[in-house]
Every structure is written in structure tokens, then in C-alpha cells.
Amino acid sequence: MTSSLRESHASSTESWPARAWPLIWPPLATALIAGIVWEAVTVIFAIPAYFIPSPSRIWEAFWGAPGTLLWHAGITLLEAVIGCLIGSFLGALLGTAFAYWRLLSRGLLPFVIASNTIPVVAIAPIIILWFGHGIESKIAVTTFLCFFPLALNMMKGLQSYDRVIMDVFHVAAATPLQRFFKMRLPSALPYIFVGTKINVSFSVIGAIVAEFVQADRGLGFVIMTTYRTLNMPRLWAALIISALIGLTFFAIVSLIERFVIPWHSSMRTET
Amino acid sequence: MRAGERAHTKPSAAAPVGTGVAFENVSVSFPGQADHPPIQALDGVSLEVPERQFVSLIGPSGCGKSTLLRVISDIVEPSEGAARIDGRAPRAARLAREIGFVFQDPALLEWRRVLENVALPLELAGVATREREERSRELLVLVGLTGFEAAWPRQLSGGMRQRAAIARALATRPRVLLMDEPFGALDQITRDRLNMELVRITEATQATVLFVTHSIREAVLLSDRVVVMSPRPGRIVSVIDVDLPRPRSLATRDDPRYIELIKAGAAELEKGYSHHDE
Numbered sequence: 444m445t446s447s448l449r450e451s452h453a454s455s456t457e458s459w460p461a462r463a464w465p466l467i468w469p470p471l472a473t474a475l476i477a478g479i480v481w482e483a484v485t486v487i488f489a490i491p492a493y494f495i496p497s498p499s500r501i502w503e504a505f506w507g508a509p510g511t512l513l514w515h516a517g518i519t520l521l522e523a524v525i526g527c528l529i530g531s532f533l534g535a536l537l538g539t540a541f542a543y544w545r546l547l548s549r550g551l552l553p554f555v556i557a558s559n560t561i562p563v564v565a566i567a568p569i570i571i572l573w574f575g576h577g578i579e580s581k582i583a584v585t586t587f588l589c590f591f592p593l594a595l596n597m598m599k600g601l602q603s604y605d606r607v608i609m610d611v612f613h614v615a616a617a618t619p620l621q622r623f624f625k626m627r628l629p630s631a632l633p634y635i636f637v638g639t640k641i642n643v644s645f646s647v648i649g650a651i652v653a654e655f656v657q658a659d660r661g662l663g664f665v666i667m668t669t670y671r672t673l674n675m676p677r678l679w680a681a682l683i684i685s686a687l688i689g690l691t692f693f694a695i696v697s698l699i700e701r702f703v704i705p706w707h708s709s710m711r712t713e714t
Numbered sequence: 715m716r717a718g719e720r721a722h723t724k725p726s727a728a729a730p731v732g733t734g735v736a737f738e739n740v741s742v743s744f745p746g747q748a749d750h751p752p753i754q755a756l757d758g759v760s761l762e763v764p765e766r767q768f769v770s771l772i773g774p775s776g777c778g779k780s781t782l783l784r785v786i787s788d789i790v791e792p793s794e795g796a797a798r799i800d801g802r803a804p805r806a807a808r809l810a811r812e813i814g815f816v817f818q819d820p821a822l823l824e825w826r827r828v829l830e831n832v833a834l835p836l837e838l839a840g841v842a843t844r845e846r847e848e849r850s851r852e853l854l855v856l857v858g859l860t861g862f863e864a865a866w867p868r869q870l871s872g873g874m875r876q877r878a879a880i881a882r883a884l885a886t887r888p889r890v891l892l893m894d895e896p897f898g899a900l901d902q903i904t905r906d907r908l909n910m911e912l913v914r915i916t917e918a919t920q921a922t923v924l925f926v927t928h929s930i931r932e933a934v935l936l937s938d939r940v941v942v943m944s945p946r947p948g949r950i951v952s953v954i955d956v957d958l959p960r961p962r963s964l965a966t967r968d969d970p971r972y973i974e975l976i977k978a979g980a981a982e983l984e985k986g987y988s989h990h991d992e
Contacts, residue, residue, distance in 0.1 A: 607821035614787050614815045615835040629825040706825045706866050
């Protein structure tokens, strides 16, 4: 009877490497081809390494002191993860309050939106002044940046429930808590993932921008110091590492999403 | 207590006092938008539906037939009059989970598989996992969805989704089953099939049924009585007793009496319209 199901998810009979491979090889091929072209262009046109370093120079710069670079990357990673978690959590909390309490959202939402339009480079020095020169201030900047996307998406998500489903719950005599956990929160999940995906990118940006302003460690610190000494291959290496961190974050969240909301239309496997 | 039983509960047969569904002089008005006057959705509607009777409500859009269902299910409060289920207020019946409601939109929870959708009202009522699963499986058999327990709602066709919604509405063994144009969004072939299924399903359950439809054929085929309503303000124009033998089947449509009743119903509907032809 299941044969008449109109569409099916990725077949579960295959092992996961076999299913993941079609998703993995195209970006790898892109990276490989881009790397070769990049290398060739820098060699053929004799482009100076401070202007555009070749991939091989960046590779060398990384392996010159891999431990130090990775240590700095670890600091940035820590700041990004903690800031993302705290910011997302607080944002989700406020978004929930907004969804349930109209007066609060009317009174406060304009200011939350306004705070989101402040460039993070402008607010970072103030936050660092408040939270000091340690890792806490970088976490605080990241938290600030990660607050808004989830606050807004949580609010929109919790308000996105179907009105007829609301009637179904009403007729079935559901309690307010049951309505929240069995209807409004599941309806909000796709929005929550949209907000979280924005946040994982924002969190790396937030941490690095905060390190630009003041830091003695972290990828932002590496980028600033290598720029001053014009050690561009090392700067590029730091930059690529930060991009890889963001990409890994994003992949992890996408994987969780696939697991948590397999029913959602955005999870449809396209062929 | 099976198929033939409904035949014994003749529409005219006096039901024990206070059982079934009753509307006593119910009026509902909704506040008007902007500078429009309030909308009178229902104007002094009285109707008694004895226990286990199948009654259809038919009429043009805006005649308040859906509002009647929303009053008896405690979604809308009447501005005047009262509704009763077995002599009790709708709220009491709702909290006792004695009401099942099937909407035009199946309104399944897309994040739950079919079985968990059907089990929802039982889950909300705090029924133990094993018991509600057992009951839900029974219901899926009843509505002809065996084998689709683990399917996601969006994998089902429109007709199958509505079958699941019917199963969900029956989960708590409601005394009253309310159906608001349940087959309105389906194609004619699916609709005909589901009509016959509904005959079987409602004869297997013990519920009193209020069924809103736009189709006089559907109303006559399924009902013990057809209530014809007119719009602005919503009121009852006439009530037609459907004296066709039960159980109803596809053969019912060849009965000359079936055609007569449809004609009578259509004429009553026409009266309702002509009141308002400006």
C-alpha cells in the first residue's frame, strides 16, 4: 500500500556515505578547479603575494605555524559558539514573549529592530568597554548580533500556526501548555532553523569583529596583526579557516534540521 | 446495534427529553468591520436533533450553517439564546471531549505521521500511549487508511487526508460529530466514494451528526433530515424529513423518492435565495 505514497524521502536502504556523496563531490570539485585556476593565474601573471597570494603560498603560511593558527581559531570558535548559544536562547525567549504578549511586542519591537540596524563595529567598542578585555566581551558582541534573528523568527514562527488547527485543539479541549508544545512550537520549528542558520554565520562575524576592536588572540587578532605586517598569505589562511568554521557550523545545523523536521517541505529531496 | 439500527430511530420518534443536540432561539452577530453595521449571522434559530440522528444543514454562503456548528462546539458564543448537548452547555460537552469536528480543511499536523495525527485528541486527553495507538489503528481501519500509519500528511491525497481527519474526530468516541463541508474541496468522484464511506462510518459510530454542505444530493443521500437555511440574517427556511430506507447505498440514488426529495430541497433552497434577490 505504501507504493502509492506520492513522494518518498531519500531511500533509507542506502548507507549514509552513499547518500551523502552526491552532495559532497560537487563542492569539492568546485574548490579543486578554483584552486588550480587561482594558482595558474597568480603564476602566469606574476601577481605579487601581498596582493593575491597563491593557494600554495597560503598553504605554506598555514603549515609554517599550524598550532598557533589553530589555537587562535579555537579561541574564535569558542567565542562564536557560546555567543551564538546565549544570543539565540535569549532571542528565542524574547520572541516567545512577543508572540504571546502583544503590548510588549508593540512597545519593544521597534527598538529591537533599531538595535539590529546599528553596525556591529560601532557597538563593539562600547560592549568591550563594559565587559573588559577578555573573552567575555567577544562573547557579548556575538550574543548581541545573534539576538535579533531568533527573536524575530521565533515570534513569526509562533504566530504562524494554522487557524483551523487552533480550532481542532480548542474542540479537543487542549490546555494552553499543550497548545504551545504540540501546536505552536512545532509550527515554529522551520522559522527557528532559519534564524539559527543566520546566527551561525553571524556568530563568526561577531567574534572576529570584536577581536578587530581589541584582542590579543583569536582569528580577528591574527588578521589585524598580519595586515599591519603585510603578511598576506597568513591573513588569507586565517580568513579561510574562519570561512571553514562558518561552513561547518552551517552544515551541523542543517544536519540537525534534517533530523528534527523531516516533515517540512524544505526537506523534500529533489532529484 | 449495527447498520439497520438507525432505521429504528425514526426522525419522528420521540427521543428522551434533553438528549441530542438542541438550539434554542440562537442568535449570533459579529461586530462589523470599520463603518459597516454588525453582521447578523444567525437570527433566532431553534432546532432539535434527537440523539444519533444525521442532520444536514444546507443553504447559500452566509446563511450561518457553519456558525451553528461553531456555536455547538463552543468556538462561538451566541449573543442570544443557548445551545445544548444532552441538556448541557457546549463548553461542558467540549471539556468532556464529547464533540468531534471535521473541517473543510483536513488541518492535519504536518509534523506528525498519520497515526499520531489520529491519536492527537486522545493524547490531549491524557490517554496512555498503548491504548491510544490501539484505538487509532482501529479508526484507520474504519476509515480505510490501513497501511498509512507511518505516512506524513503531505504524502496523502486530499481524500485520504480527509479520511484521517474523520478518524481523528472520532478518536474520543464523541456523542456529537460536526462536519463542516468536509468534502467541499474534493473532486466529484472522490466525494461520491467518501459519501458512501461516511454512511458506513456513521452507522458504525453512535454519534449524532450535524453535516454542513452545499450539495442537496449529498444532504438527501446521507441524512435523516435536511435543514434548509437562508442568509442575511441566517435562519431556517424549512426542514425536510428524508424517509429513504437505511442503510443507504449507491442504489439509493435510483430510488424515485430520492429524486423527489432532491427536487423538494432545491425548491426550498430557491425560496431562500429569492428572498434576497434585489
